[in-house]
Amino acid sequence: MRCLLHTTAASLLASPALGLVARANLPPKFTVEPIGIQSSNFPDVYRDGGGGGTINGLNIMTFSDTTTTTGGINGSMKGFTDNTIAYVGQNGASLYQTTDFGSNGVPTMPIPFTQNETQYTTSHFPTDGTRCVLWPQSSIATLPTPSGPDLGIAIYPIALYNSTSNTQTDLYTTLVEITADPATGPNVHRVVPRLFYAAESPLYGAFAAILAHESSHLYLFSKEWHAPTLSGGIRLARAPISSYKNRSTYTYWTGTAWTPDLAAASTAPAGLLFEASLSTGDVFWSDYYNTYMAVYFNNFADSTFYMRYALEGTVTGAWSEEVVLAGTVPGGGLQGYNYAGHAYPTFGVDGRELVLSYTVAGGALTGMLRVVFE
Numbered sequence: 001m002r003c004l005l006h007t008t009a010a011s012l013l014a015s016p017a018l019g020l021v022a023r024a025n026l027p028p029k030f031t032v033e034p035i036g037i038q039s040s041n042f043p044d045v046y047r048d049g050g051g052g053g054t055i056n057g058l059n060i061m062t063f064s065d066t067t068t069t070t071g072g073i074n075g076s077m078k079g080f081t082d083n084t085i086a087y088v089g090q091n092g093a094s095l096y097q098t099t100d101f102g103s104n105g106v107p108t109m110p111i112p113f114t115q116n117e118t119q120y121t122t123s124h125f126p127t128d129g130t131r132c133v134l135w136p137q138s139s140i141a142t143l144p145t146p147s148g149p150d151l152g153i154a155i156y157p158i159a160l161y162n163s164t165s166n167t168q169t170d171l172y173t174t175l176v177e178i179t180a181d182p183a184t185g186p187n188v189h190r191v192v193p194r195l196f197y198a199a200e201s202p203l204y205g206a207f208a209a210i211l212a213h214e215s216s217h218l219y220l221f222s223k224e225w226h227a228p229t230l231s232g233g234i235r236l237a238r239a240p241i242s243s244y245k246n247r248s249t250y251t252y253w254t255g256t257a258w259t260p261d262l263a264a265a266s267t268a269p270a271g272l273l274f275e276a277s278l279s280t281g282d283v284f285w286s287d288y289y290n291t292y293m294a295v296y297f298n299n300f301a302d303s304t305f306y307m308r309y310a311l312e313g314t315v316t317g318a319w320s321e322e323v324v325l326a327g328t329v330p331g332g333g334l335q336g337y338n339y340a341g342h343a344y345p346t347f348g349v350d351g352r353e354l355v356l357s358y359t360v361a362g363g364a365l366t367g368m369l370r371v372v373f374e
């Protein structure tokens with residue numbers, strides 16, 4: 001792998017606000033090193049996407065369209081799966097090693113379609129090339145339970161993808177619960193088949209979902225981008241952990257308050273936590289810096305990871321300017337850029353490490369990096 005860039009961010013950042021007690025000094029200083037290109041226990045698995053988290057100490061990644069071939073990247077197709085899920089670095093293996101689950105060497109699709117989603121693809125794909133897709137590019141929020149296994153929660157978008165025009169129309173999100181068994185693999189259930197509709201609001205949770213720091217809420221981050229004005233950013237919804245399956249208990253950040261008024265909050269200019277161009281990424285709490293961080297790829301296909309951090313340790317407070325975290329070099333394939341950048345704050349050996357992944361080689365391979373904070 002050829003991608004290796006590192007930088008210090010000092011020159012680009014505003015100073016942290018007074019009152020923030022950080023364990024390590026902001027702005028972050030760091031180096032970046034390659035981990036490698038992913039390799040599955042199943043041979044000849046090619047896919048894009050990313051996003052994930054850690055359940056019961058098992059590091060998990062989700063992927064989008066996954067092709068298994070009879071041999072090599074140009075081999076004939078043996079299996080095709082809309083979404084897949086894998087353990088990463090299981091049992092002390094390197095972090096580029098994934099453990100897939102399936103049969104006949106083809107990973108199983110973990111997140112099911114509903115009957116009418118399947119029906120849509122069956123009736124449309126052969127005639128107009130459009131299929132219903134569930135591409136799980138978002139983080140997993142992990143709920144520890146006092147006695148017993150962790151429960152993962154994630155929100156994934158469902159869209160219609162027209163393969164002729166290569167365009168995607170978002171429909172709605174689904175909320176899933178995930179359990180993880182080391183031997184049989186992760187198990188995913190769509191406990192809320194449809195949570196938010198694209199027609200009513202940005203898709204809260206489809207960018208990232210996390211447990212709030214020292215609060216009994218689930219945070220659901222959305223992203224938006226208005227190409228004509230080159231503007232956009234992140235919005236936030238929250239739900240009590242005790243009732244995340246009940247949308248009536250969700251509230252939305254307006255810039256000054258949490259309101260149950262979805263429509264008002266979703267269009268309030270001040271409701272953007274920060275303004276930025278984001279395609280994929282993650283928001284998470286950093287124990288090492290004692291604040292929230294956001295890591296993302298933008299919409300300009302520049303194959304670069306960017307980072308921001310909350311200046312006051314609060315998700316709704318001020319955020320830093322954008323900092324370049326790591327550049328990656330596009331490798332081979334039809335596309336001259338990498339995409340699907342994601343961060344995994346729980347994959348490293350401690351809070352000083354931040355593992356990153358991105359899709360390379362035109363959608364076939366997954367590259368991984370490790371950021372080490374000083």
Ligand SMILES: *[C@@H]1O[C@H](CO)[C@@H](O)[C@H](O)[C@H]1NC(C)=O
Nearest residue numbers: 071072073074075332333334
């Ligand atoms: C796969 O096919 C592409 C397009 O023909 C070619 O550029 C690439 O070198 C091939 N890769 C391998 C590993 O054969």
Ligand SMILES: *[C@@H]1O[C@H](CO)[C@@H](O)[C@H](O)[C@H]1NC(C)=O
Nearest residue numbers: 114116117118120132171194
């Ligand atoms: C499936 O049915 C639900 C409920 O009627 C509807 O909201 C949704 O849009 C349908 N999905 C597709 C892909 O047609």
Ligand SMILES: *[C@@H]1O[C@H](CO)[C@@H](O)[C@H](O)[C@H]1NC(C)=O
Nearest residue numbers: 124128130162163164165166
């Ligand atoms: C898919 O895109 C093609 C090319 O733009 C268009 O002709 C077709 O109507 C689209 N199909 C659907 C179902 O929207």
Ligand SMILES: *[C@@H]1O[C@H](CO)[C@@H](O)[C@H](O)[C@H]1NC(C)=O
Nearest residue numbers: 242243245246247248249250
């Ligand atoms: C969902 O939350 C609303 C608002 O608190 C409440 O009135 C309703 O009973 C809840 N529904 C369920 C199924 O718990």
